[in-house]
Amino acid sequence: xxxEISSLRRRHVVSALALTPLLxxxxxxxWPDKPVRFIVGWPPGGxxxxxxxxxxxxxxxxxxxxxxxxxxxxxxxxxxxxQVARADPDGYTLLFGAPSExxxxxxxxxxxxxxxxxxxQPVTQVxxxxxxxxxxxxxxxxxxxxxxxxxxxxxxxxxxASYGNNTTNHIYGAQFCAxxxxxxxxVPYKGGAPAWNDLMAGQIQFMFDxxxxxxxxxRAGKFKALAVLSPERIRLSPGTPTMTEAGYxxxxxxxxxxxxxxxxxxxxxxxxxxxEVAVVLAAPDFARQLDERGMPVHSSTPAEFxxxxxxxxxALKTLVQKLGLKLE
Numbered sequence: 001x002x003x004e005i006s007s008l009r010r011r012h013v014v015s016a017l018a019l020t021p022l023l024x025x026x027x028x029x030x031w032p033d034k035p036v037r038f039i040v041g042w043p044p045g046g047x048x049x050x051x052x053x054x055x056x057x058x059x060x061x062x063x064x065x066x067x068x069x070x071x072x073x074x075x076x077x078x079x080x081x082x083q084v085a086r087a088d089p090d091g092y093t094l095l096f097g098a099p100s101e102x103x104x105x106x107x108x109x110x111x112x113x114x115x116x117x118x119x120x121q122p123v124t125q126v127x128x129x130x131x132x133x134x135x136x137x138x139x140x141x142x143x144x145x146x147x148x149x150x151x152x153x154x155x156x157x158x159x160x161a162s163y164g165n166n167t168t169n170h171i172y173g174a175q176f177c178a179x180x181x182x183x184x185x186x187v188p189y190k191g192g193a194p195a196w197n198d199l200m201a202g203q204i205q206f207m208f209d210x211x212x213x214x215x216x217x218x219r220a221g222k223f224k225a226l227a228v229l230s231p232e233r234i235r236l237s238p239g240t241p242t243m244t245e246a247g248y249x250x251x252x253x254x255x256x257x258x259x260x261x262x263x264x265x266x267x268x269x270x271x272x273x274x275x276e277v278a279v280v281l282a283a284p285d286f287a288r289q290l291d292e293r294g295m296p297v298h299s300s301t302p303a304e305f306x307x308x309x310x311x312x313x314x315a316l317k318t319l320v321q322k323l324g325l326k327l328e
Contacts, residue, residue: 031090031091031092031269031272032063032064032065032091032092033065034065034092035065035066035067035068035092036059036060036063036065036066036067036068036091036092036093036094037067037068037069037070037092037093037094038052038055038056038067038068038069038070038094038095038096038259039070039072039080039081039083039084039093039094039095039096040052040069040070040071040072040080040096041071041072041073041074041075041076041077041078041079041080041081041095041097041098041100041101042071042073042077042080042098042163042191043071043073043190043191043192043193044071045191045192045193045213046191046192046210046213047098047129047210047212047213047257047295048077048096048097048098048257049069049071050212050213050293051096051126051127051257051290051293051295052069052096052257053069054286054289054290055067055096055126055259055277055280056068056069058280058283058286059276059277059280062276062279062280063276069096073190073191074190075164076100076101076104076105076163076164076165076166076167077097077098077100077101077105077163077167078101078105078109078112078113078114080095080097080101081095081097081101081102081105081114081116081120082113082114084120084260084261084262085114085115085119085120085262085263086114086119086262087262088262089121089261089262089263089264089265089266090265090269091261091265091266091269091270091273093261093262094123094259094260094261094273095120095259095260095261096126096257096258096259097120097257097258097259097260098168098256098257099168099253099255099256099312100163100164100166100167100168101116102116102120102260102309103116103309103312103313103316104166104167104168104171104316105166106313106316107313107316107317107319107320108166108316108320108325108327108328109166109327109328110327110328111328116309116313117306117309117310118263119262119263120260120261120262120263121260121261121262121263121264121265121270121302122258122259122260122302122303122305122306122309123258123259123260123261123270123273123274123277123302123305124258124259124273124274124277124278124281124299124300124301124302124305125256125257125258125259125298125299125300125304125305125308126256126257126258126259126277126281126297126298126299127256127257127290127295127296127297127298128254128255128256128295128296128298129210129211129212129255129256129257129294129295129296130210130211130228130229130230130234130236130255130294131168131169131172131208131209131210131211131228131229131252131255132208132209132210132211132214132215132225132227132228132229132237132240133147133176133206133207133208133225133226133227133228133229133243134199134206134207134208134209134214134217134218134223134224134225134226135147135199135205135206135223135224135226136199136200136202136204136205136222136223136224137221137222137223137224138202139202139205139206139224141226142224142226143226143246144226144227144241144243144246144247144248145246145247147206147226148180148181148182151180151182151183151184152181152182155182155183156183156185157205158182158183158184158185158205158206159184159185159186159187159203159204159205160173160177160184160185160186160187160204160205160206160207160208161173161187161188161189161195161198161199161204161206161207162186162187162188162189162195162207162208163188163189163190163191163192163195164188164189164190165186165188165326165328166320166325166327166328167188168208168255169207169208169209170186170188170325171316171319171320171323171325172208172229172251172252173186173206173207173208174186174323174325175250175251175252175319175323176208176248176251178323179248179250179251180248184205184206187203187204192209192213195207195209196217196222196223199223200222200223206226208229208252210255210294210295211225211228211234211236211237211294212236212293212294212295215236215237215294218237225237225240226240226246227240227241227242227243227245227246227248228240228241228242228243229242229243229251229252229255230242231244234294235291235294236292236293236294237294253312253315253316256298256308257295258300258305259273259277261273270302274301274302277299278299281297281299282297282299
């Protein structure tokens with residue numbers, strides 16, 4: 001992580017040096033002269049909400065205005081994304097977004113009320129992360145192999161949770177079932193807390209979710225972590241094997257969270273936003289806070305973030321077709 005922080009600091013030294021002039025240019029157009037809002041399309045307590053609040057506090061200090069996090073949950077994050085897509089392009093209403101309402105929605109929702117590529121302007125990625133496969137602590141299987149064996153010995157008895165149809169954890173669950181050759185019913189929820197409660201109650205047997213929000217429950221003895229969806233084991237849970245180690249190398253895609261503005265937001269405001277956030281992300285203390293939560297900093301330029309959105313959407317369209325998931 002030290003090398004990652006050093007790399008980020010080197011990468012954004014120019015941005016840091018240019019920060020004051022850029023913000024001054026934006027301020028000539030009156031920005032920011034009032035509070036900025038981060039719209040999160042998910043309930044409080046999830047990974048998007050946690051990171052958004054950490055960033056909002058530090059960004060507010062830099063720009064001299066409050067940055068307020070507003071939760072607009074529903075429709076797998078799409079209600080919040082739609083609100084930002086229709087907001088005035090003035091730099092005061094921003095989406096703190098995840099794949100579910102952006103790339104996954106573009107690949108799975110036929111009548112999406114906004115176009116992630118035409119109605120939203122990428123500003124920067126903020127963090128990357130690793131999803132984790134967990135089961136209730138009282139459930140017999142303690143490894144991926146044992147879970148697969150149990151599912152095959154008890155067909156039609158397993159359920160897995162997600163945050164809604166065609167969300168990240170729904171797709172990962174469907175991928176896993178297909179790769180392992182097992183049957184499990186998908187049960188969609190409106191957020192993490194209700195899904196976790198049912199997992200602890202034994203109504204759900206397994207789920208995939210961000211390791212950052214699951215690890216407190218794992219440490220508390222509520223869940224057992226069976227595997228992480230990352231190329232390498234993660235610092236947050238070094239004893240948990242990767243899905244590749246467990247024999248399933250093709251499950252999941254890289255997880256991330258990022259900041260987007262409404263389309264047609266003035267370029268100088270997008271630039272100032274990007275560079276202000278970049279300085280926050282490059283601060284060692286802030287990067288450490290995120291790393292300790294299992295969500296390492298992953299800053300990018302607007303162009304780089306746009307390319308991630310395009311390439312991931314194309315890959316998801318192929319995957320959704322392969323899995324036979326129903327389009328909404």
